[in-house]
Amino acid sequence: MKTSFVLATAVGLASAFPGMAGINMKEEGMKMLKERHDAEQQEKRQLGDVLDGVGDLVGGLLDDVKGLLGSVASAVDPDNKRPEPGYEFQAPKKGDSRGPCPALNTLANHGYLPRDGYVSFDQILEATARGFNMGADLATVLGVFTTLTDANITEQSWYLGSSPEHLGGLNRHDTVEADISPNREDYYLGCGDNHHLSSRLFKQNVALAAQNPSKEFDFETMGNQFAMNADFSLKNNPFIYYFPFPSIVSVVAYNFYPQFFSNGTFGAGGVANYESISSILGAKLNKKTGEFQYVPERFPDNWYRRATPYGAVQALTEGFTGIYPYNPVPMPIPQIGTDNFSPQTLLCDIYNGINSITPLALGGALEQTGDTISWAVQKLIDVGLDATTLGCPKNSISPNFKLYPNKKQKGGPLRLPRSQYRWTGSNKYNRVYFTEAPTQPMCKHVSKP
Ligand code: HEM
Structure with a gap:
């Protein structure tokens, strides 16, 4: 179970960052993770000894x-x-x-x-x-x-x-x-x-x-x-x-x-x-x-x-x-574990997450919710992390002001x-x-x- 998950992650990462740091992630990354997994139990026993x-x-x-x-x-x-x-x-x-x-x-x-x-x-x-x-x-x-x-x-x-x-x-x-x-x-x-x-x-x-x-x-x-x-x-x-x-x-x-x-x-x-x-x-x-x-x-x-x-x-x-x-x-x-996994898709998840959470200080005003979300999204746009550059669909939020x-x-x-x-x-x-x-x-x- 864990092996397949590790390998799936490796495949996803391999496709996501093909030339990262000059490494062919598909082959070397997979090999590295597989070897690491094979050594895992052994390694953990050794770590346990060290820690004891x-x-x-x-x-x-x-x-x-x-x-x-x-x-x-x-x-x-x-x-x-x-x-x-x-x-x-x-x-x-x-x-x-x-x-x-x-x-x-x-x-x-x-x-x-x-x-x-x-x-x-x-x-x-x-x-x-x-x-x-x-x-x-x-x-x-x-x-x-x-x-x-x-x-x-x-x-x-x-x-x-x-x-x-x-x-x-x-x-x-x-x-x-x-x-x-x-x-x-x-x-x-x-x-x-x-x-x-x-x-x-x-x-x-x-x-x-x-x-x-x-x-x-x-x-x-x-x-x-x-x-x-x-x-x-x-x-x-x-x-x-x-x-x-x-x-x-x-x-x-x-x-x-x-x-x-x-x-x-x-x-x-x-x-x-x-x-x-x-x-x-x-x-x-x-x-x-x-x-x-x-x-x-x-x-x-x-x-x-x-x-x-x-x-x-x-x-x-x-x-x-x-x-x-x-x-x-x-x-x-x-x-995670698919070919779509990359920093961009993670950033897009974060972007969507920001659109989906309710601010802590929501006292009640619907207007304030809208203003706050616009503030947050504008801050992300300021550093180049807007929905368009990340390929995220535009999102909307349902206000919930009784947190x-x-x-x-x-x-x-x-x-x-x-x-x-x-x-x-x-x-x-x-x-x-x-x-x-x-x-x-x-x-x-x-x-x-
Ligand atoms: C930019 C604003 C930042 C915020 C809002 C922030 C917030 C946090 C929070 C909430 C945690 C706890 C995370 C957890 O539960 O694991 C944390 C942990 C940590 N942060 Fe920050 N952080 C910021 C900047 C930084 C910077 C600039 C660095 C490094 C220079 C840094 C290094 C760390 C490290 C190493 C931990 C883990 C601490 C540990 O458990 O050993 N953070 N940060």
Whole structure:
């Protein structure tokens, strides 16, 4: 079953990107995926051994971390050094909002975004380009979807974590935030905590980097992290959520590790090393306990952003060729496994998705719905992602302005169980989260450093 799915994906990708990076995807891609599948069970057993050894032994983890240090980027342009003068690190103050995105948290901690963590669409576009060289189309797609689902629409602004009332913001599950994240637990299994760095997941990630000959957080390491996280979620989370848009974000977030967090340009002398990743992720090893404390995210010393923009098409291509085939979790994206699967059809799905969702802040006015959707579509057109260029049919939306009719009922979004409500607020740092794997909802999962 899995083999045929992998092969079907390979066929689709092969036809979709015939000349990608000079590789004949049809033959080499199929062969690569088949070999990978054949080695899968064997590989997983080996990974299990590595993790058993590393997870339990502090000494082993220390050795791994030491083995991952020391590489420096080559061929960097001094103009790309970050942070620039005037953008010094400051830890977030009480009340500042931070959430699941390590990059946006880093940008806020350095003042590229407002330090209180309430950010606007335009600020996001500028800061993600300046801090990390994210392409305008990719930042626009992310920003538009977030504005529609997590934001105060009239201000086109949102919280990096959640609002003081624990509403909206990037912490909001099932919108942009999804399950099977690289280093955050699933919303359900984490008892609503989908945004703090999980110590046990990062230990797994470090172990995978350590057993990779490159010793980097490259595509192989992150693909294996995806494979293991997907297995875990499929096995343990009965409410796993893999709706197209957030699931696409969750897949491409794995390639963001090498492509954005490397010191220098990945693939052109840049290195996805432990110093860079752990600093931007806010992971600080406690050498006594062997656990990772979650500390405020920051640019590492002597760090250079990538030199060229990384945009939507490359991100989708690499996510679905370099990460997803490691463990293709079924997604309700109809083109997967067919000849029609390509970055364009994925972008078209996203475009249609934007037309089909109801904005979070819909207070009631039909007019406001129309205005908001027009705003979103116009933003996409501005970066060349309109329906015509993507080949999507023009779409229309049926307004639904009673999003949560029973929102104040027990269990509704404004009356969550107390244990879960606690975890939906913005990040709290200098603690350790999830030393154990949550095989069922784990509400007690925080310890002192
Ligand atoms: C442009 C606006 C952005 C928005 C709205 C956004 C939003 C998010 C959200 C909601 C998540 C959680 C996803 C999940 O549950 O798996 C996330 C995770 C992530 N984001 Fe962003 N993000 C943005 C920009 C960036 C940029 C510029 C980078 C890299 C430089 C980045 C890197 C990541 C990574 C690596 C994760 C995964 C974290 C983990 O679980 O390990 N994001 N982002």
